[in-house]
Amino acid sequence: MLIGFTRSFPPLEMLSPEEMESIHRGALYVLEKTGMEIGHPAARQQLADAGCSVDVETERVRFPAWLVEDCLRKVPTHFRLRARNPEQDLMVGGDTLYFMQGMGMQYLDLETWETRPATGAEHRDAMIVADALPNVHLAEAWEIYTDRRGIPPVMVMLENLANGIRYSSKVQVAGNIQDTEIFAIMMAQAAGIDLFPEIEHASPLTIHAGGVNAAYRYMDAAMPICPALGVAMGAAGPATIAGSLVLQVAETMGWAVLTQTYRPGAPIAIHHGAGALDMRTGIDIWGGPAVSVSTAMMNQILRRYGIPIWSNAGFASDSKKIDFQAGFEKSTGALMAALSGGHLQLFQGGSSTELLFSPELMVMDDDVAGWIGRVLQGAQITEETLAVDVINEVGPIPGHYLGHAHTREFWNKEDYFMAVADHEPYSAWLTTGKKDMLSRATEKVAEILASHKPMPLSDAEQEGVNGALNEARDHYRSKGAISDADWSNYMNELKLEENDRLATA
Amino acid sequence: MSERTLTDLAKAVQEYDGDQAALLAQQALDEGTEPVAILDALTACIREVGDAFGAGDLFLPELVGAADAMESAMPIVVAALKAEGTTRTSAGKVVAGTVAGDIHNIGKSIFCTLLTADGFEVIDLGIDVGVDKFIATVKEEEPDVVAMSALLTITAQEQQNVIAALESAGMRDDLKVIVGGGAISQRFAESIGADGYSPTAPGGVTLVREMLG
Numbered sequence A: 001m002l003i004g005f006t007r008s009f010p011p012l013e014m015l016s017p018e019e020m021e022s023i024h025r026g027a028l029y030v031l032e033k034t035g036m037e038i039g040h041p042a043a044r045q046q047l048a049d050a051g052c053s054v055d056v057e058t059e060r061v062r063f064p065a066w067l068v069e070d071c072l073r074k075v076p077t078h079f080r081l082r083a084r085n086p087e088q089d090l091m092v093g094g095d096t097l098y099f100m101q102g103m104g105m106q107y108l109d110l111e112t113w114e115t116r117p118a119t120g121a122e123h124r125d126a127m128i129v130a131d132a133l134p135n136v137h138l139a140e141a142w143e144i145y146t147d148r149r150g151i152p153p154v155m156v157m158l159e160n161l162a163n164g165i166r167y168s169s170k171v172q173v174a175g176n177i178q179d180t181e182i183f184a185i186m187m188a189q190a191a192g193i194d195l196f197p198e199i200e201h202a203s204p205l206t207i208h209a210g211g212v213n214a215a216y217r218y219m220d221a222a223m224p225i226c227p228a229l230g231v232a233m234g235a236a237g238p239a240t241i242a243g244s245l246v247l248q249v250a251e252t253m254g255w256a257v258l259t260q261t262y263r264p265g266a267p268i269a270i271h272h273g274a275g276a277l278d279m280r281t282g283i284d285i286w287g288g289p290a291v292s293v294s295t296a297m298m299n300q301i302l303r304r305y306g307i308p309i310w311s312n313a314g315f316a317s318d319s320k321k322i323d324f325q326a327g328f329e330k331s332t333g334a335l336m337a338a339l340s341g342g343h344l345q346l347f348q349g350g351s352s353t354e355l356l357f358s359p360e361l362m363v364m365d366d367d368v369a370g371w372i373g374r375v376l377q378g379a380q381i382t383e384e385t386l387a388v389d390v391i392n393e394v395g396p397i398p399g400h401y402l403g404h405a406h407t408r409e410f411w412n413k414e415d416y417f418m419a420v421a422d423h424e425p426y427s428a429w430l431t432t433g434k435k436d437m438l439s440r441a442t443e444k445v446a447e448i449l450a451s452h453k454p455m456p457l458s459d460a461e462q463e464g465v466n467g468a469l470n471e472a473r474d475h476y477r478s479k480g481a482i483s484d485a486d487w488s489n490y491m492n493e494l495k496l497e498e499n500d501r502l503a504t505a
Numbered sequence B: 001m002s003e004r005t006l007t008d009l010a011k012a013v014q015e016y017d018g019d020q021a022a023l024l025a026q027q028a029l030d031e032g033t034e035p036v037a038i039l040d041a042l043t044a045c046i047r048e049v050g051d052a053f054g055a056g057d058l059f060l061p062e063l064v065g066a067a068d069a070m071e072s073a074m075p076i077v078v079a080a081l082k083a084e085g086t087t088r089t090s091a092g093k094v095v096a097g098t099v100a101g102d103i104h105n106i107g108k109s110i111f112c113t114l115l116t117a118d119g120f121e122v123i124d125l126g127i128d129v130g131v132d133k134f135i136a137t138v139k140e141e142e143p144d145v146v147a148m149s150a151l152l153t154i155t156a157q158e159q160q161n162v163i164a165a166l167e168s169a170g171m172r173d174d175l176k177v178i179v180g181g182g183a184i185s186q187r188f189a190e191s192i193g194a195d196g197y198s199p200t201a202p203g204g205v206t207l208v209r210e211m212l213g
Helices: A017-033 A041-050 A064-072 A120-132 A153-167 A181-191 A208-220 A241-262 A289-305 A324-339 A359-375 A388-394 A405-412 A425-430 A437-451 A459-476 A484-504 B003-014 B017-029 B035-053 B062-085 B106-117 B131-143 B154-170 B188-189 B201-212
Strands: A036-039 A053-055 A061-062 A077-082 A090-092 A096-101 A106-109 A114-116 A169-172 A195-200 A227-230 A269-274 A275-277 A309-311 A344-348 B093-098 B123-125 B145-151 B178-179 B196-197
Touching: A017 A061, A017 A064, A017 A241, A017 A289, A036 A041, A036 A241, A041 A053, A041 A061, A061 A484, A064 A241, A077 A227, A090 A096, A096 A359, A106 A437, A120 A153, A120 A359, A120 A437, A120 A484, A153 A169, A153 A181, A153 A459, A153 B154, A169 A181, A181 A195, A181 A208, A181 A459, A195 A208, A195 A227, A208 A241, A241 A269, A241 A289, A269 A289, A275 A289, A289 A309, A289 A324, A309 A344, A324 A344, A324 A359, A324 B093, A344 A359, A359 A437, A359 B123, A388 B154, B003 B017, B003 B035, B003 B062, B017 B035, B017 B062, B035 B062, B035 B106, B093 B131, B106 B123, B106 B145, B106 B178, B106 B201, B131 B145, B131 B154, B145 B154, B154 B178, B178 B201, B188 B196
Parallel strands: A096 A344, A169 A195, A227 A269, A269 A309, B093 B123, B093 B145, B145 B178, B178 B196
Antiparallel strands: A036 A061, A053 A061, A077 A090, A106 A114
């Protein structure tokens, strides 16, 4: 039985068919007239061979509409992702939504509300909590704590991913920085899993060589890829939602052609969601309504193309604290993405744009994910659930339903029971320490860490993952990407992590 | 010399009309206005726009529009200054770029625009700028400040590589190095030997102003 939340009603559609057609035509015209800059000679040649017009000097590739439409049709509507635990395998696409635990560079200190680089133990613990939470379907190990104490920046993706593979048996997301995907693929193959890699893209209308190389390497390893479009309205994209949709659709089409002419049928998803730029500070606003509207509309368009969707709305709030703003911005955004047919939702634990990640927030957000998942499932309308006979049988007061067999059968199927949201009676709340959701979540994190044991890697798998890591460490050191001083800090930090692991075990 | 032309030039900049600004700069020169006077007029005008942005009366689209219009007129004025053997005076010269491996443009562009609006001469090297490019530009332009941006933690290390290269080339002591971007902190800036750090573009301008005093 596949995990995930399956929507039982038609998705929210904010665009009329005519409006969708205007956006589609606009994007085709942009790709044919202006095209994209693609900084990868072999990719340009491949696109020229497929029928694009290529200007060698400006690295500009212009795409004919027939080729775009042909390639859009070739993109698979679904793809499978293998997890370490087969019960956690995913089938992305259709009407099913999966939640991924969120991203955030630094650890949030709940005493001061300030952030700082995370230790290896904190990263490991975050992965264990993510592994235990019922509504985290993909573990996004690499994008939490990208600021790890003592870890050289070039090694962060790989060290984080290795922790993800060790301490979670769920599907892993990966990235690409300075060719690190080569080692990420080695690790995944050693553990017998697929990665779901997010590929770097530069809006507007630009793909750099690093992104193409990573896309090719992951596709060669038969893994799906997910280009991340980075349109900020008014900066890297038009200030209007409609214009940002045209741009994002054009970029989607560009990626469809690039991938489908490289490997027809290669599975891709598109990570999108245009936020408005705050014109006073120059910072993206992720919690505003614009990103929700843009996400819902783009989801509708991607569904028309049958391209699986990673939607952005709700992935983070702009609040620096775990507070009302964080709660409403994340929840409303994620709900809009879910209702409009998003397939993958970056969600639990990240906030303050991309700055912080908190295991406590992850536990709280997991309640929201369960809530949204329950909403997507709607209500079953059958003869039995309609309960006409039961209503007739119980009749008016003093009749009631508490003792009825129908209630015993259905009461715990119709609502979602949250783990840490406060639903205590007031009188009980007064006597149990007046706990709010955050204090309950803090207790829950401690409880999970004391009791949850992730599925262990076999010795061979462990060896394969460690071998790939060691190879990467040597490679980047010999390339000069890690200085001698950094190397010594790095080795010390790994020793501390190992000591902590042994002490905890 | 026509005061009227300079007034019209300022108006063109404030109406974001680069073509008109370039025409009026040329017209002012043709009328015999000193290049320095034209430069002063442009600087005063953009500073006014910058102040209005600082006060919250104008927003980034207006600020960037006005700075772009000013930039359209600048080559004409700079060429005239050069022809008469005068060098451009400014509050200071800044070389800025997003480091290698990082393709984020917006924060750095805003920083450059704000600096221009504050009267600085800015050389924007763009994105994904390698160590060699930074070094070559510093050699050629002799700036007062090198400003590097990195949005990704993973590329922040490149800032350190540039500082190390400036040191090896013997150029580190002659200039200030500042770093910025979402991925880094004061702590990181200190650890790589930068002279200053700002997480935001407006903060970066304040930093440059304070440094060059």
